[in-house]
Amino acid sequence: DIQMTQSPSSLSASVGDRVTITCRASQSISTYLNWYQQRPGKAPKLLIFAASNLQSGVPSSFSGSGSGTDFTLTISSLQPEDFATYYCEQTYISPGTFGQGTKVEIK
Amino acid sequence: DVQLLESGGGLVQPGGSLRLSCAASGFTFSSYVMRWVRQAPGKGLEWVSSITGSGASTYYADSVKGRFTISRDNSENTLYLQMNGLRAEDTAVYYCAKDSEDGSGANGYWGQGTLVTVSS
Numbered sequence: 001d002i003q004m005t006q007s008p009s010s011l012s013a014s015v016g017d018r019v020t021i022t023c024r025a026s027q028s029i030s031t032y033l034n035w036y037q038q039r040p041g042k043a044p045k046l047l048i049f050a051a052s053n054l055q056s057g058v059p060s061s062f063s064g065s066g067s068g069t070d071f072t073l074t075i076s077s078l079q080p081e082d083f084a085t086y087y088c089e090q091t092y093i094s095p096g097t098f099g100q101g102t103k104v105e106i107k
Numbered sequence: 108d109v110q111l112l113e114s115g116g117g118l119v120q121p122g123g124s125l126r127l128s129c130a131a132s133g134f135t136f137s138s139y140v141m142r143w144v145r146q147a148p149g150k151g152l153e154w155v156s157s158i159t160g161s162g163a164s165t166y167y168a169d170s171v172k173g174r175f176t177i178s179r180d181n182s183e184n185t186l187y188l189q190m191n192g193l194r195a196e197d198t199a200v201y202y203c204a205k206d207s208e209d210g211s212g213a214n215g216y217w218g219q220g221t222l223v224t225v226s227s
Contacts, residue, residue, distance in 0.1 A: 034213040036152075043202055043217040044144075044152065050211040066211030087152055095168060098152040 002026050002090050006099035019075040021102045023088035028068045032092035035064055035073045038101075039084045047086075048073065056070040078104070109133040109216045111203050116221030123193050123225070129186040129203030129218055137181040138162070140206035142214060143188050145199035145223075155201070156188065171197075191224045 003026035013019050023033065031051035036044040046055045046063035051071060061076045062091055085105055088099040115127040129141070143155040156177040157166045165177050176189040186203050200220040207215030 010132075032211065034211065036214075043219055044214070045217070046207065046215055048212055049207055049209055049213040049215075053209070055215070089152075089213070094157075094166060095154045096212060099150045107190070 001095065002029060002093055002097050002100040004088055004090055004097050006086075006088055006102050008102060008104075009100065009107060010103040012105045013078050014107045015078055015080060017078045017107075019078055019104060021073045021086055021101075021104075023066075023071045023073070023099050024065075024070075025069045025092075029048055029090045032090055033064075033066065033071045034089045034091060034093075035062075036087045036089065037082075037084045038087065038097035044087065075104075077078050109205060111204050111205060111216060111218035113201065113218040113221040116201065116223045118224045118226065119193055120227050121194060124189070124191045125193065125223060127188040127190065127201055127203075127221060127223070131184045131186065131203075131205070134205065136179075136184040141179060141186045142204045142206070142215065143177060143186075143201055144204055144217075145197075145201045146220075147196075147199045150199075153199075154188055157227075158186070190223070193223075195225050196225060198225045199223060 005024045007022050033051045035048040038044045052064045065073045085101045086102045110132045112130045142157045158177045174192040178187045202220045203218045204214035205216040207213040
């Protein structure tokens with residue numbers, strides 16, 4: 001299976017901050033990389049698919065980039081509703097595998 | 108609107124069985140791969156099983172192979188997960204998820220989840 005490693009595991013930030021989360025794959029996955037947001041007690045929600053494509057209805061403050069093994073999720077200006085845990089997922093090779101998550105907390 | 112509604116979770120003893128259901132609406136159910144993804148308490152996401160739109164092909168995580176069976180009833184727009192030989196480590200919230208529209212393999216929509224607790 002392909003291993004996905006996110007960094008950092010957690011971070012503290014303030015409203016309005018720019019936040020960057022990194023995801024690294026154990027082998028090249030082209031752009032088969034998705035990002036999800038999970039608020040406490042809720043189901044995950046797809047934010048970005050195929051590395052850089054914004055899911056319908058997701059604010060443009062979210063963006064994704066990368067290809068091969070290194071990927072980034074950026075939140076350009078953190079809003080109160082963005083405090084959550086974020087997961088990357090590769091779907092290049094079945095089974096899809098998730099990163100361990102990055103928890104974004106309020107500073 | 109797409110809706111996925113899981114049911115069937117609960118408390119079960121080790122070695123027991125449960126069948127989870129996921130009622131789908133708002134899309135052409137038979138056209139989409141469907142998946143089960145679970146999340147142990149305080150842990151991350153783990154893919155469990157997938158099934159193609161026709162139901163002809165199924166896939167399982169090694170951790171559940173031989174114990175869990177995924178199936179679907181396209182006439183009833185319902186996805187199932189039959190879980191046998193349950194273990195403590197199967198304790199988790201189980202989500203059903205619909206394949207995305209774009210061919211990326213992403214999980215475009217998720218249900219609210221159903222909690223399975225395996226304990227004596």
